[in-house]
Amino acid sequence: MSLQKRIWDLIVLGIFVFAATFASAPWFAFRALKAAAQYEDVQAISELVDFPAVRRSLTGQLKEAAPVAAAEPPSIWRDPLGAMRRAIEPIAPPEPKVDRYLTIAGISALTRGYAPGAAPAGPARPETVGGKIRAVVRGPYPTIVYWDPNRVRVAMKRPGQPGRVTVFSFQRTALFTWKLVHIRLPREER
Template sequence: MTLQKRIWDLIVLAIFVFAAAFVSAPWFAFRALKSAAQYEDVQAIGELVDFPAVRRGLTAQLVVDAPAAKPENPSIWRDPLGVFKKAVEPIAPPEPRVDRYLTVSGFNALTRGYAPNVAPAEPSSSDAIKQALKGPHPTIAYWDPNRVRIAVKRPEARGKLTVFTFERRALFTWKLVHIRLPANERQG
């Protein structure tokens, strides 16, 4: 074999390796997020997730529909007790529903296919192997060079999907930018 033929073979091999690495990079980003959540690696989760974008997306999904017409504020002339009651009632905002999704345990549950605070405990090492073989396994729902969606099915209800959207930030760097919850968990 000539030197020119060997160099050409190396160039073709390098192109195939580059293409395979480029195509599989989002899958490795999802696996890294799942592993970081499982082992409670906060720094790795911070590097893999664009928190402002994910928070905006989840907030839009979890907003409770506003009533069609807000009741009129009480008037001191018509309802003096109502005014007093409104003045002394606490002004504390409702608990943000998004926060439970953006915790380490929330990411751990979501990447396994469960809702936060509903996921069962991590299986033991022997059960983990059986569960990994049984599935459900994450699948690529959409792929393009700059955006990938990975769908995770619920183990107890295969029709419910949680979809993770990753966006390319550099040649091989992908960040989680959106989480779409199953339809029955969304309010808005």
């Protein structure tokens, strides 16, 4: 084989490796997010998630429906006891629903396909090589439902309920760096 042929083969191999790495980087970003949440690695999660963007996306999905007609507040003239009770009640805003999704436990549950607080305990980490291989083969697997050079959507089906799918949208920030910018929850959980 000539030197030119070997150089050409190395160039073609380099292009193939670059393309494969570029195309599979979002999948590895999702796996890194799942592992970081499982091992409670706050630093890694903060590097992989754009929290303001994810908070905005979840807030839009978790908005409570406005009441059709709010009851008129009690009047001092019509209901003096109700007005006094209302005046001394503590005024506390309701807890935002988004906060439970953006905790380590919430992100871990979402990457496994469950709603926060509804995920069963994770299986124990196998010690043997055979056990690790069985754990990988068993699944569940994330699937890429959309891919373009700057945005990728990864879907995670809930184990046992394939109709409930959580979709994670990643955006490219550097050549091989991807950040989570949006989470679409299953319709039943919105």
